[in-house]
Structure formats: structure tokens, C-alpha cells
Amino acid sequence: MKKGIIVCAFPATGKTTAISQAMELGIIACDSDSEDHHWIDRSLPREEREERPEWMRHYLEHLQDATSKNDFVFASTHDVVRDALVANGVPFVVVYPTREQKEEFLSRVRNRSTGLCGKFGLSLLTKMWDTWLEQMECQVSCGRVVLQDKQYLVDVLDDIKEEGEKIRK
Secondary structure, eight states, X not given: OOOXXXXXXXXXXXXXXXXXXXXHTTOOEEEOOXXXXXXXXXXSXXXXXXXXXXXXXXXXXXXXXXXXXXXXXXXXXXXXXXXXXXXXXXXXXXXXXXXXXXXXXXXXHHTOSSSXXXXXXXXXXXXXXXXHHHHHHHOOSSEEEEOOTTOOGGGGHHHHHHHHHHHHO
């Protein structure tokens, strides 16, 4: 049985690319978006969506199950998810950029077509940059990897693995 690592990676760190490149490296990884678990019908506009009952419990079960099949499980960075992981004693690693990388990350969002993208994505990342980074920097009971200039998840998989092993001890 695998003992994969749950990774809460900041937007635009390269989760989709890491998954596709991981196979070439002999690594199995998956992206597990909490939105797929949170809403009964995700296709509806946000203000019309209905929350799935006990979605967080189901999402945590899904993440833990995914660690038995994957080396890396990329999960939501939402504070409610991280809080639930901590409250349930589920080990995870946060990955985020330095504050000085804001323009680099805004550029990444401008040039992407998945996840946080478009005008909405740029506006949200611009508005929430400092708040989200502060949350990641202050996150307790987890491992952490801080990306340097022009680094993506695929560049730090060994660091994530090392952090994951430390937090399991």
C-alpha cells in the first residue's frame, strides 16, 4: 500500500503540469479539487449552489483513500480544508511562493486555462495574495515547502516527499 502525501499547493504552482510530468518520473499523482465534493451541482452559479451534506467528511475520506493509490495527492488550500486536516490528524504539506513572487504568479494565472484563471482569477489572486500567503505561512501542524523564483511543484517533489516523511514521524 502506498503512503502518499497530501499537498495543499497554492494556486498556479503547477499541479496539472506536475501530474502529467510525474508519470515520466515514475511517480503517481492526482489532483483532488474540493469543489467536486462541496457542491451538489457545481455547474450552477455560485450563489445558486447547494452544499453537499457532510461534504468535508467525504472529502477527507477521499483524500486519505487517494494516498493509498498515489505518491502525491494535490488538495485544496482552502482554510476550512486545512483546518479539517489538522483537526483530524491527517498529515499534509503546504507549498506556496514567497511574497516577492506576486508578479510571477499573476503572470502564470494570465497564461493558464485551468483552475484559477481569467479576469476573475487575476482579480481574486491580486486581492487575496497577502491573506492567502499569511495563512500558509502561519499554518500549524503541517510540513511546508516554499517555492523560489520560477520554481514549480515538479521542481520540489523531493522536498515535498522529505517534508511528508518528517510529519508522519
